[in-house]
Amino acid sequence: MSAGWVEAFLEMMAVERAASKNTLTAYGKDLQDAHGFLSARKRDFASASAEDIEAYFTDLGARGLSPATASRRRSALRQFHRFILGEGWRTDDPSRRVEAPKKGRPLPKVLSREEVESLIAAAGDKDPAHGLRLACMIELLYASGLRISELLNLPLAALTRDPTYLIVKGKGGKERLAPLNDAARTAVKAYLEVRSGFLPSGIKSSPWLFVSRSAAGRLTSRRVAQLLDEAAAVAGIDREKVSPHVLRHAFATHLLEGGADLRVVQTLLGHADIATTQIYTHVAEGRLKAVVEEKHPLAKKS
16 A cells, blocks of 8 residues: 555544544545555556546445445545645546446435334333333434434433433534433433443443443444344334434434424434435425425415
8 A cells, every 4th residue: 555645644534624533444444445456456546547446436336335335435535536636646536537336325214103112112121221221222312313423422411411402523523402302301311210230340430321331331333233123123123124323314204204494404413415314305205295285375276
């Protein structure tokens, strides 16, 4: 790998674009993957041609990667080449004229209101303490549209005074307000009563809301996914439909179905681009069509 180029790129992303640790790790792996492909062709980032980059993009599509992963890897390589061109380390950008395959963006999986309620009820089938913890996590994800990383990074101090909203640090370190409804606040209070039972042995306090007896000292996203999977089985819901991110999707879709403004949903989700939020209009199109028919003067029957 061209000495220092990737490290310099990641440093720029961290300092100038405030990229999160997870983003930097993902981009580092993406560029390592591209370098491995180029090495097999006896190339590197300094000598790669447009044909090499095109072959790599084609290879990504042939591997059966998820559209999101393949798209991120293409984006990482494009941004990297723009960076090294700007630094003067190359006099051309071999990725510039290579078009990525155009694929339709998949619609997000969404749970109905009844399914969310069933999932929360299923959490209660666990022993009392574990049930209260899982119900609390589900309520927070659904009430506030949190990402799983945002949920697990919540400090205990943020919830101890029964707030009506949270200040959440999302992607790129950007902060936003996340609302808490009565159900979520009630669930938090119930969980706080049993939280101490989840502290690691010999530890009397922890700054995290969702502590764990594991070596990490707090719950991991993998463990939360496992707990949701178990609750889905109890609730009789297809396990493929349930994940922390699906609860975030449900939050957004149900808001739009209830008549919320798209810009408001964009703000609540922490999306930088409203185009990202607009995908939910396809999921909630039945409700949106009904709103137009009810509210638009030309749609009203005489």
